[in-house]
Amino acid sequence: MTDRFAPPATAGCRTAPVLKERGQHEVFCGLTGIIWLHRKMQDAFFLVVGSRTCAHLLQSAAGVMIFAEPRFATAILEETDLAGLADAQDELDRVASELLARRPDIRQLFLVGSCPSEVIKLDLAKAAERLSAAHAPNVRVLNYSGSGIETTFTQGEDACLAAMVPSLPEATAEELLIVGALPDVVEAQALDLLERIGVGPVRVLPAPRASDQFGVGPGTRIALVQPFLGDTLAALERRGACHIAAPLPFGEEGTTLWLKAIAAEFGIAPSVVDTVTEAPRARARKAVAQAADILRGKRIFLFPDSQLEIPLARFLTRECGMEAVEIGTPFLHRRIMAPELDLLAEGPVISEGQDVDKQLARLRAARPDLTVCGLGLANPLEAEGLTTKWAIELVFTPVHFYEQAGDLAGLFSRPLRRRDTLKVGPHDAALASS
Numbered sequence: 001m002t003d004r005f006a007p008p009a010t011a012g013c014r015t016a017p018v019l020k021e022r023g024q025h026e027v028f029c030g031l032t033g034i035i036w037l038h039r040k041m042q043d044a045f046f047l048v049v050g051s052r053t054c055a056h057l058l059q060s061a062a063g064v065m066i067f068a069e070p071r072f073a074t075a076i077l078e079e080t081d082l083a084g085l086a087d088a089q090d091e092l093d094r095v096a097s098e099l100l101a102r103r104p105d106i107r108q109l110f111l112v113g114s115c116p117s118e119v120i121k122l123d124l125a126k127a128a129e130r131l132s133a134a135h136a137p138n139v140r141v142l143n144y145s146g147s148g149i150e151t152t153f154t155q156g157e158d159a160c161l162a163a164m165v166p167s168l169p170e171a172t173a174e175e176l177l178i179v180g181a182l183p184d185v186v187e188a189q190a191l192d193l194l195e196r197i198g199v200g201p202v203r204v205l206p207a208p209r210a211s212d213q214f215g216v217g218p219g220t221r222i223a224l225v226q227p228f229l230g231d232t233l234a235a236l237e238r239r240g241a242c243h244i245a246a247p248l249p250f251g252e253e254g255t256t257l258w259l260k261a262i263a264a265e266f267g268i269a270p271s272v273v274d275t276v277t278e279a280p281r282a283r284a285r286k287a288v289a290q291a292a293d294i295l296r297g298k299r300i301f302l303f304p305d306s307q308l309e310i311p312l313a314r315f316l317t318r319e320c321g322m323e324a325v326e327i328g329t330p331f332l333h334r335r336i337m338a339p340e341l342d343l344l345a346e347g348p349v350i351s352e353g354q355d356v357d358k359q360l361a362r363l364r365a366a367r368p369d370l371t372v373c374g375l376g377l378a379n380p381l382e383a384e385g386l387t388t389k390w391a392i393e394l395v396f397t398p399v400h401f402y403e404q405a406g407d408l409a410g411l412f413s414r415p416l417r418r419r420d421t422l423k424v425g426p427h428d429a430a431l432a433s434s
């Protein structure tokens with residue numbers, strides 16, 4: 001525990017009751033993850049086997065990004081495929097083979113399942129096996145599902161990383177494996193801190209290139225950097241790797257506890273972490289304090305969306321002085337979340353799953369200062385006078401570790417500042433003074 005952060009006066013939320021909601025999930029689907037995953041894996045290609053809707057989702061999520069060599073595409077299932085009138089497997093082989101012939105730079109090809117491919121039960125595992133055999137050793141073909149049925153958008157990354165685990169070779173060496181896609185600059189900061197603390201060797205999943213191959217086995221210690229990687233964790237544990245339980249590296253406290261948990265696993269004293277991190281901790285503290293001024297004492301309500309809600313609530317309540325009214329999460333992975341829940345003071349409603357009407361009723365009754373929710377809810381809630389923050393921004397913005405702690409707090413303080421500015425904007429001020 002860092003000196004600045006006392007444990008909560010209460011028992012924390014590890015055993016707090018959880019309100020289970022069983023309605024439909026109203027979130028983006030797992031295809032969204034391709035937008036950040038394709039940037040991390042520089043020789044990978046994501047071929048979505050889906051409909052025109054899937055293609056449109058990817059296109060709009062990717063915004064106006066123009067690539068000389070795009071690294072994702074949609075193989076569109078036509079009506080004849082959906083009606084079973086054409087052999088979709090043959091068609092997929094043809095599309096994939098043409099793609100690989102045109103793009104010799106591709107070393108990993110992900111066949112990404114969608115709602116339509118699941119509805120017609122297109123066996124992408126079989127297709128990946130067949131294509132891998134045809135294109136080995138140059139290309140590894142893997143498959144996972146990004147389907148939106150009963151999933152949320154961060155599960156796409158989990159499914160993708162979990163699909164990579166079985167193909168990792170056996171290893172016995174003692175190594176740290178950081179699991180989760182981070183922006184390159186943030187990943188470099190984490191690796192630098194770990195090196196200075198004396199932890200090594202360190203591997204990262206996903207690796208930037210297929211040739212950056214590493215093994216996994218009983219000597220592998222897993223440090224998650226995202227809370228939504230439960231399936232990947234389970235796949236690694238099946239290979240004998242061990243999870244290092246720790247809060248996630250968000251904010252000064254989370255980052256310090258994450259580093260200390262890893263250091264302890266490698267036999268390094270907490271005082272070494274304190275010494276190495278003194279300067280970045282001070283920078284994080286200063287940056288958070290600047291952004292958090294306006295957050296102190298404000299009430300926040302988090303809809304279930306990104307699966308980051310619990311670690312964010314911990315950061316916002318403990319480092320920014322906010323009060324959490326409700327913390328919704330699409331899925332609660334109790335083992336991964338236990339160190340986070342221990343730090344969270346009792347009080348907020350913790351809900352798992354979605355029932356949007358009931359959640360909206362609770363939100364309107366609570367009238368929080370800030371609501372974190374999906375894009376679909378944000379505009380109507382703003383029209384009702386509630387201040388909102390889009391959950392998806394939290395996944396697209398670099399927010400991990402010390403140097404980003406101020407930006408993380410800033411993501412929440414900005415909507416409140418904007419609200420205040422609009423209340424007493426130049427126009428209103430002119431009217432008031434006239």
Ligand code: SF4
Nearest residue numbers: 029054057114115148
């Ligand atoms: S996978 Fe399903 S939810 Fe996602 S874009 Fe395609 S049809 Fe829509």
